[in-house]
Amino acid sequence: MILQDLYSVFLNSTGVCTDTRNIQKGNLFFALKGANFNGNKYATEALNKGAIAAVVDEWTDSITSDIIVVEDVLQTLSELAKWHRNKLGLPIIAITGSNGKTTTKELCASVLKQKYEISFTQGNLNNHIGVPLTLLSLTSKTEIGIIEMGANHQREIAHLCNLAQPDFGIITNIGKAHLEGFGGLEGVKKGKGEMYDYLKENDKTIFFNASDETLVEMVGEYDKSIPYQPSNYSFEQTIDNKLNVHWDQEKIRTNLTGKYNQYNIATAIALGEYFDLSLPSIKEGLENYVPQNNRSQILIKENRSFILDAYNANPSSMNESLANFSQIINNAKFLILGDMLELGEFALEEHQRIVDKLYTMDFNSAHLIGKYFNSMFIKDDRIKTYPEIQSLRKDLGIKSLPEESITLLKGSRKLKLESFLDD
DSSP states (O other): OOOHHHHHHHSSSEEEEEEEOOOTTTEEEEEEEHHHEEEGGHHHHHHHTTEEEEEESSOSSSSOOTEEEOHHHHHHHHHHHHHHHHHOOOOOOOEESSSSSSHHHHHHHHHHTTTSSSEEEETTTTTTHHHHHHHHHOOOOOEEEEOOOSSSSSTTTHHHHHOOOOOOOEEEESOOOHHHTSSHHHHHHHTTTTTHHHHHTOOOEEEETOOHHHHHHHHTOOOOEEEEEESSSSEEETSSSEEEEETTTTTEEEESSSSSHHHHHHHHHHHHTTTOOOHHHHHHHHHHHOOOSSSEEEEEETEEEEEEEEEEHHHHHHHHHHHHHHHOOOOOEEEEEEEOOSSSGGHHHHHHHHHHHHTTTTTTTEEEEHHHTSSSSOTTTTTEEEEHHHHHHHHHHGGSOOOOEEEEEEGGGGGGGGGGGGG
């Protein structure tokens, strides 16, 4: 089947699905496969559950009208997504970076939807599978698409840009994330910079934080670039640890914690202004956003406060979180920190840097989770180590912490630090 014919099937479907557990009637099923799964085995199940057709690349039974055999399912999914993006022709904003890209995406969507019909990346669908799925979720009603792009190796961002063909691009920052895959900080810079390369080669627009020297250097003298600066606004952290923004005699009360979020907020404001939103609309969009999914969440349990920022962690984001936590005034402060993963040969050095930073901080106790933190030499009685979060829960529970205390939970996703808060 040629791509144009498959596109007709897609247009007659109720959307794309790659997991039979989530099949909706009329979906077009793509039988993806990987090291530990093979979607081809579930094509018949997808059809029985109401899929309009199944796209497969392994098939031994008879071919029917609802079985579409292709050479490579993932490649076909990507080609279909690119075709769909070109057919719609709407403006696409692409966002990548070492830290803050998901929060930035959510803030930008919350602001822009005050005026436009927005479609944007859901959850963490930001890789070579997630981006095609996001593109295929765009509809004729969509006025602006926002696509988050993640990567941990060279050429991944270039591939995603080739699919999404963004008209606007944002790199939130360049930090010590995925050092193992990128081969060090310069590798991160090169990998994330593939977005700027695409935008420049195709005469598209770059938004960039002009207070970030690395981004300024990477943008260079490119004409179609729009700078913005957090210093154009005044930020304050309230007594309940939420971030307020003072802008043009307006006070914007966000639901975010941590002054590091000023960069994400400034990006959303810059986009709002570019797309002709009024200040009241931008304010409403920023105030409406409530962080979820273990990202910069402020939770109150048993009269105790928790900053839950445990969706992921790397040396850059960990340092920002600790710096912010140091500025919080409270007589009872606690830390639960998990390993930072995907650092490769840099892992031990970077974890030791975090431990050394803890020695200089004011807190009641710190609890470090994971094999890297457990391998550190600790010379501070306030700091304890545990192999995994369940070991900590045997020693420390929510009610073991003083009332009105505040605790930061920060670590990589695999450590599941949020389970400390389970009842």
